[in-house]
Amino acid sequence: TQTYRFDHSYFKFPEGFPLGDCHGLAVDKRDHVYLLQQNGDEKHPALCEFDEKGQFVRGWGNRFNKGAHGLAYDRKGDQEFLYIVDYENGGTMVKCTLEGKEVLEIKGAPKHAAYPNGEGYKPTDVAIAPNGDIYITDGYGASLIHRYDAAGKYQQTIGWKGKGPGQFECPHGICIDARGAEPVLLVADRANVRVQVLSLTGEHKQTIISRGLRYPCTIRVAGDLTIIPDLFGAAIVWDRDYKHVATIGAHPDMKPGQWPSHVAGYPSVPREDRIDGRFISPHGITRDSKGNIFVGEWLRDGGRLTKLSPA
Secondary structure (H helix, E strand, O other): OOOEEEEOOOOEOOOOOOOOEEEEEEEOOOOOEEEEEEOOOOOOOOEEEEOOOOEEEEEEOHHHOOOEEEEEEEEEOOEEEEEEEEOOOOOEEEEEEOOOOEEEEEEOOOOOOOOHHHOOOOOOEEEEOOOOOEEEEOOOOOOOEEEEOOOOOEEEEEOOEOOOOOOEOOEEEEEEEOOOOOOEEEEEEHHHOEEEEEOOOOOEEEEEOOOOOOOEOOOEEEOOEEEEEEOOOEEEEEEOOOOEEEEEOOOOOOOOOOOOOOOOOOOOOOHHHOOOOOOOOEEEEEEOOOOOEEEEEOOOOOOEEEEEEEO
């Protein structure tokens, strides 16, 4: 079984940087790590870039700091882009260059019966298909997934609020798994405590329960692994067939099914009460080309960003 070394201080922020909730994470082809953090103050950048040694490179995206949430990376040829989801300001998805130049914005909900007067839309994550289609999960709103083409034109709405196959209760995270014969959507159906596998047009293929899941925030494909940040105190690793491989850093005081957790002060666990090698509330996850896994935690007392190195 693969084990990992924890490093909670690997990433070097500028002195005095007021780190907030750590939400989305992504890695580019240079193994630079991108963090979407939210401290609620637009005087500070929401997007933080770190080099392959954990040193701070730059920050931008101040305007997203109140609702910064989902983050995805996509590469088409030599071009690399980040996709940011902001659940405030009416709900926005913005496609940017790695330096922060905005090249596409999808703002607000599509016309749909779930949004009378266009209200109630609070998107949480985004995924990009091989053909460029954009999938946005409305995790905090109507529990739907909306598909757009690469130019941002609305194509389709997938699912409905509920517990059945192809229905969602807070589809909090999403990614594309293109490792098989046909690409599929992997949806972290958080409040239903499961992951659903769908075709790219929304047909239900598989529902995955158990396998370490407690409250899955999102899901990411990482080589032969499938990795999940679980809000109830763990990082979960599956293989490419979605079989459970490892549960990393499970917090000893975390009880699955409790919300909010009974860990003292959660989610504002004081820094002195945080346990090295144990997670409290993982929210974002990614992996670099060397097999290192990076986990961001949602902590009101200042988030925590951890490097997991294969031991």
